[in-house]
Amino acid sequence: MEVNVFDLRPAGYSYLQKKLAIEGMPNWHRSSVSNTGTQYSKIQNGFVDEVFRTQYWPGEKVGDHLEFALKYDGVNIGLLTQIFEKVQKDDLIEYIRSKPTGKYARRIWFLYEFLTDKLLPVADISSGNYVDALEEKKYYTILNGERSPRHRIVNNLLGPKTFCPVVRRTEKLSRLDTSDLRKRCEDIVTVYPPELLRRALCYLYNKETKSSFEIEQINPNTSRTEKFITSLELAEKEDFCKKESLIELQNRIVDPRFKDSDYRESQNYVGQTVAYQKELIHFICPKPDDLPSLMSGLIDSHKRMKEGGVSPVIHAAAISYGFVFLHPFVDGNGRIHRFLIHNILSLRGMVPDELMFPVSAVMLKNPKDYNASLEAFSRPLLQLVDYSLDEMGHMTVDNDTACWYKYIDMTAQAETLYDFINKTIEEELVEELRFLANYDKTKKAIQEIIDMPDRLIDLFIRLCLQNKGYLSKGKKDSYFDFLSDKELADMEKVIREEYKKE
Secondary structure, three states: OOOOHEEEEEHHHHHHHHHHOOOOOOOOOEEEEEEOOOOOOEEEEEEEEEEEEEHOOOOOHHHHHHHHHHHHOOOHHHHHHHHHHHHHHHHHHHHHHHOOHHHHHHHHHHHHHHHHHOOOOOOOOOOOEEEOOOOOOEEEEOOEEEOOOOOEEEEEEOOOOOOOOOOOOOOOHHHHHHHHHHHHHHHOOOOOHHHHHHHHHHHHHHHHHHHHHHHHHOOOHHHHHHHHHHHHOOOOOOOOOOHHHHHHHHHHHOOOHOOOOOOOOOOEEEEEEOOEEEEEEEEOOHHHHHHHHHHHHHHHHHHHHHHHHOOOHHHHHHHHHHHHHHOOOOOOOOHHHHHHHHHHHHHOOOOOOOOOHHHHHHHHHHHHHHHHHHHHHHHHHHHHEEEEEOOOOOOOOOOOOOOHHHEEEEEOOOOOHHHHHHHHHHHHHHHHHHHHHHHHHHHHHHHHHHHOHHHHHHHHHHHHHHOOOOHHHHHHHOOOOOOHHHHHHHHHHHHHHHHOOO
């Protein structure tokens, strides 16, 4: 049962944003308190609006609303950073001193000093249990985080202050089991002979390369295709999430005229021309001056998650999507973003040996889901960036935007990648392996009908599959006029039988 909006008072982050005149990325959970005693929640477009009964009202003090926010709205590091910039220090000090051993007070105190590099005049805690900065039941965290004796807090955040993503343990992600995903892959591949798997791997490398370029509507030449495939082959052996490696990778996969020797020095954006001197902006990248710190933070976050035992899917989502949102190069960012998914999943041992996930193929087949995962960050960001475009289409960003790229809630992106990996294992991988197995059977059966060169057998199968199991008269006359009517009918029947389930 809903109540009149005039009977509601904002609480938690909503209260603090209004009080301190803060604009920021919308938090997934928004709270208010009812004057009439009614409590309910409403979920819409991924956001939760929750109304609490009167007795939940925290009062008018900033510290109490910060505690309420951490308790009910969750940890939004980006919003906390902006709140800490505007809040009166005395208000924070009063709140922390009033609850010197309280877990929420200690978290707020730790986060303030961690994010601002400023010490509050509050005495160190001398005894008591340590408390995690993020609750493990609610968030993905690193194992064995650093201890802060001053606050008696364990820093289990996913990154440093220069780039620190947050991923919540939602109902969907609670089903994520890395060992189960790997076992499902192993169960699939064990039914196929090693030789077929070796051929499948070559085919999957090609398919992933083609799909990744096709997502961006790029038709690469043979050289760029081969370079991308070579990089994919190295993905399971080499950690590419290093500045030098990323630049080298970018140089391999873009047109030589757009190679970068460092992170970009111009303001970049993603958009499309809709009329003369009229651009429809989809995404605005960080300012070039902010990139060195942001990219250093992303690379440190990658190392932190790699060493801290974070789920490979969460790790791959946070770093790969983080990379494409930072957009550090003039060209090639999307392809590198998708490449990093393979790189991290392979390095973290989630993909069985001699196998790869054609995730880009699944993204290409599900463009709405893929675009939605990008827009979950890019769309609300557009409302916060003040920019101008000159007549040549050059963009200038006028406000400070680094904060919004440093502290991204990557939950939506992690959920989407989890879905894509499931589809890759259950659909794409199974289909490709089955197709190759059927192809081998078909080829052998055709050879028993007529002994002709492999090149012609491959062409015959391909042409028949394109025409529902039959060879058209034109193609027969052009390429297979030497076949008798019986040979042709028997060969077509073999293809229809072997691929009837395709």
